[in-house]
Amino acid sequence: MSNCRVLSIQSHVVSGYVGNKSVTFPLQLLGFEVDAINSVQFSNHTGYPCFKGQVLEAAQLGELYEGLKANDLNNYTHLLTGYIGCESFLRKVKDVILDLKKKNPNLVYVCDPVMGDNGEMYVAKELLPIYQQEIIPLADVITPNQFEAEMLSGVTIDSAETAKEAMETLHKMGAKTVIVSSSDLGEPDILVGFGSSVANGNTSAIKVEMTRIPMYFTGSGDLFTAMILVWLHRHPDNLQVSVQYYTSFYSLQHLLHLVC
Ligand SMILES: Nc1ncnc2c1ncn2[C@@H]1O[C@H](COP(=O)(O)OP(=O)(O)O)[C@@H](O)[C@H]1O
Numbered sequence: 001m002s003n004c005r006v007l008s009i010q011s012h013v014v015s016g017y018v019g020n021k022s023v024t025f026p027l028q029l030l031g032f033e034v035d036a037i038n039s040v041q042f043s044n045h046t047g048y049p050c051f052k053g054q055v056l057e058a059a060q061l062g063e064l065y066e067g068l069k070a071n072d073l074n075n076y077t078h079l080l081t082g083y084i085g086c087e088s089f090l091r092k093v094k095d096v097i098l099d100l101k102k103k104n105p106n107l108v109y110v111c112d113p114v115m116g117d118n119g120e121m122y123v124a125k126e127l128l129p130i131y132q133q134e135i136i137p138l139a140d141v142i143t144p145n146q147f148e149a150e151m152l153s154g155v156t157i158d159s160a161e162t163a164k165e166a167m168e169t170l171h172k173m174g175a176k177t178v179i180v181s182s183s184d185l186g187e188p189d190i191l192v193g194f195g196s197s198v199a200n201g202n203t204s205a206i207k208v209e210m211t212r213i214p215m216y217f218t219g220s221g222d223l224f225t226a227m228i229l230v231w232l233h234r235h236p237d238n239l240q241v242s243v244q245y246y247t248s249f250y251s252l253q254h255l256l257h258l259v260c
């Protein structure tokens with residue numbers, strides 16, 4: 001068993017598996033203690049024809065965090081954030097990051113800047129500048145998909161060179177490790193993941209090719225980020241093994257399970 005405790009701030013859905021529903025059990029299976037704060041509570045993910053539910057605001061996050069703090073329960077080794085439903089909540093997440101880092105200077109913050117996919121945003125556009133200016137500068141690891149990496153960096157990714165340029169821009173924004181979970185570089189059967197890490201002034205970069213299943217999956221990015229958290233904890237100096245762990249093993253198992 002590890003002594004790892006994760007505070008996971010992301011969505012809850014009643015039906016299906018995205019956000020906290022998709023990461024809690026896998027993290028627990030891998031020996032991580034998980035405390036979940038739900039940024040929204042929706043009937044189902046936003047890709048359905050409709051969804052119903054509630055979006056938490058800053059004050060509600062503040063209240064939950066204050067409760068943890070008042071009981072000295074805010075002891076975490078990792079913070080994981082994903083789908084956030086509104087601007088005020090995301091600004092409050094910044095206060096939580098700063099407070100958790102004050103309490104544990106070694107806290108690892110893993111941020112999935114969930115905003116959209118395939119050219120379309122599924123959160124309010126006001127979240128973008130907050131990620132760029134306030135959240136990413138505090139992140140140890142970020143895991144955007146191709147669309148999110150492009151939105152955040154302003155660089156269109158259509159080759160390994162432009163992926164590198166986008167990741168360098170995101171490093172300059174403050175993220176120590178950048179992982180582009182998947183990108184479509186024009187090959188119909190292949191998705192390409194990229195990773196880049198800066199430590200002591202040196203940058204190490206990796207590229208992983210994956211066989212594309214001709215379907216669209218929701219929630220795979222959330223699970224991907226959680227597994228990156230685990231594998232970077234186990235292999236802090238080996239980005240390759242961390243990304244490959246998910247792409248070669250977890251994703252196939254998870255996706256085939258969904259398909260079957
Ligand atoms: N169509 C697919 N075929 C194969 N693997 C996929 C597919 N969609 C997602 N994955 C796996 O899930 C991971 C995360 O998915 P991705 O689509 O990049 O994230 P997001 O859900 O945030 O857009 C990818 O790195 C890949 O391993």
Ligand SMILES: Cc1ncc(COP(=O)(O)O)c(C=O)c1O
Pocket residue numbers: 011012013018019042044045046047083114122217218219220221222223
């Ligand atoms: C409520 C909710 N949470 C999380 C996500 C993120 O899913 P993914 O892991 O595919 O980025 C979505 C995407 O539609 C969503 O609707």
